Amino acid sequence: MSLSTLGDAARYALFRRDSGQLKTDLARLTSELSTGQRSDLGRATGGDFSALSDITRRLRLSDSFATGLAQAALTAEARQSALGRVAAEIEGLGPSLLAVSSSGADGELQLRLADAPDRFAAAISSLNTRVAGQGLFSGDRPDQPALRSAEDILDALRPIAAAAPDSASLIADLDAWFHDAGAGYDGFAVTAGAGPTPKVLVDEGQAIDIGVDVRDTAIRTALAGLALAALTAEGAGPAEPAARRALTEAAADRLQSGEAGLIALRAGLGTAEGQLEAARVQNEAMRSAMQIEQGRITSADPYTTATELEELSQRLESLYVVTARLSRLSLSEYL
Structure with a gap:
C-alpha cells in the first residue's frame, strides 16, 4: 500500500x-x-527590438543597392564599349582626310571618303545599342532607340546639300542642323526621351549619374563630321573640286573635334564607373558589418x-x- x-x-x-x-x-x-x-529573441534583445529592426532594414536596403549597382556597372560598361566603337569609326580619320584634302589627287580624295557612309551607319548603330531591351543612350525613354537610322538621317540631309549654293553654305547649314536647339538633329534625328537617364541610387541620399545623352556636343560634332564626309563621298552638294576639298577639310575638322570630345566623354563615364565600384565596396563592407552585428544578437x-x-x-x-x-x-x- x-x-x-x-x-x-x-x-x-x-x-x-x-x-x-x-x-x-x-x-x-x-x-x-x-x-x-537563438530561439528567444525577446530574451536576447532584452525586449528591445529597435536595434535588430534597424539592422534588418539596412540589410534589405543593402540588397537593393547591390542589385542596382551590379546592373548599373553592366550598363556603364556597355555604354563605354558603345562609345569606344563610335570613337573607333572616327579615330585617325580626321587627320587622314585633312592631309588628302590639301595635297591629294581627286581620286585619292574619293578613295579616302569612300567608306564614310558605312562609318556613319556604324556610329549610329552603336549609339542605338540595347542591353536587356533598354536603349543605352535613350535618356528617360529606354524603350525607344536613341536615333533614327543612318539612312533616314542622310535622307533628311541630302536635300539640304543639294540646295546649298556653295561649300560654305552647306557647312553652315549642316552645323545648324546638328547643333541648333530644336533643329533637325533634335527635332528629327533624336528619338530618345527628352529627360536625362535616371541616376543610380547607391545609398540613402546618394546617387551617381552614369547617363550619356546623344545630345552631347561631342556626339553631335562627331556625327556631323561623319555625315558631311558621307555626303561628300556620295557627291551631294557642290561638285567643284575646290568645293569638295573644302567640304572634306570641314569634315576633318569636325571629326578631330568630335574625337577629342568623345575622349573627354568616356573619361567622365570612367570616373562614374570608379564611383560605382567604390560604392559597391562600401556597400559590401556595410553589409558585412551589419551581418556581424545581426549575428551577435541572433x-x-x-x-x-x-x-x-x-x-x-x-x-x-x-x-x-x-x-x-x-x-x-x-x-x-x-x-
Missing part, C-alpha cells in the same frame, strides 16, 4: 512543473544548437549552448531519479 499525503502531492506537482520547464529549455537549447540561432554560441545543454540534461536526469525514488515509497518502507 502506497502512502500519499498532501505534502507529497504538492511535491509531485512541483516535480511536474520543474520537469515541464526543463523539457522546454531542453527543446530550446537543442534547437539553438542545431540551427545556430546567433547562439555553440560552445555555451552545448555546455548549458549538458547541464540541463544532468538536472533533468537527477529530477527523474528523485521522482522515481519518491514513487517507490510505501507504508512498510516508511515504518
Whole structure:
C-alpha cells in the first residue's frame, strides 16, 4: 500500500512543473544548437527590438543597392564599349582626310571618303545599342532607340546639300542642323526621351549619374563630321573640286573635334564607373558589418549552448531519479 499525503502531492506537482520547464529549455537549447540561432529573441534583445529592426532594414536596403549597382556597372560598361566603337569609326580619320584634302589627287580624295557612309551607319548603330531591351543612350525613354537610322538621317540631309549654293553654305547649314536647339538633329534625328537617364541610387541620399545623352556636343560634332564626309563621298552638294576639298577639310575638322570630345566623354563615364565600384565596396563592407552585428544578437554560441545543454540534461536526469525514488515509497518502507 502506497502512502500519499498532501505534502507529497504538492511535491509531485512541483516535480511536474520543474520537469515541464526543463523539457522546454531542453527543446530550446537543442534547437539553438542545431540551427545556430537563438530561439528567444525577446530574451536576447532584452525586449528591445529597435536595434535588430534597424539592422534588418539596412540589410534589405543593402540588397537593393547591390542589385542596382551590379546592373548599373553592366550598363556603364556597355555604354563605354558603345562609345569606344563610335570613337573607333572616327579615330585617325580626321587627320587622314585633312592631309588628302590639301595635297591629294581627286581620286585619292574619293578613295579616302569612300567608306564614310558605312562609318556613319556604324556610329549610329552603336549609339542605338540595347542591353536587356533598354536603349543605352535613350535618356528617360529606354524603350525607344536613341536615333533614327543612318539612312533616314542622310535622307533628311541630302536635300539640304543639294540646295546649298556653295561649300560654305552647306557647312553652315549642316552645323545648324546638328547643333541648333530644336533643329533637325533634335527635332528629327533624336528619338530618345527628352529627360536625362535616371541616376543610380547607391545609398540613402546618394546617387551617381552614369547617363550619356546623344545630345552631347561631342556626339553631335562627331556625327556631323561623319555625315558631311558621307555626303561628300556620295557627291551631294557642290561638285567643284575646290568645293569638295573644302567640304572634306570641314569634315576633318569636325571629326578631330568630335574625337577629342568623345575622349573627354568616356573619361567622365570612367570616373562614374570608379564611383560605382567604390560604392559597391562600401556597400559590401556595410553589409558585412551589419551581418556581424545581426549575428551577435541572433546567433547562439555553440560552445555555451552545448555546455548549458549538458547541464540541463544532468538536472533533468537527477529530477527523474528523485521522482522515481519518491514513487517507490510505501507504508512498510516508511515504518
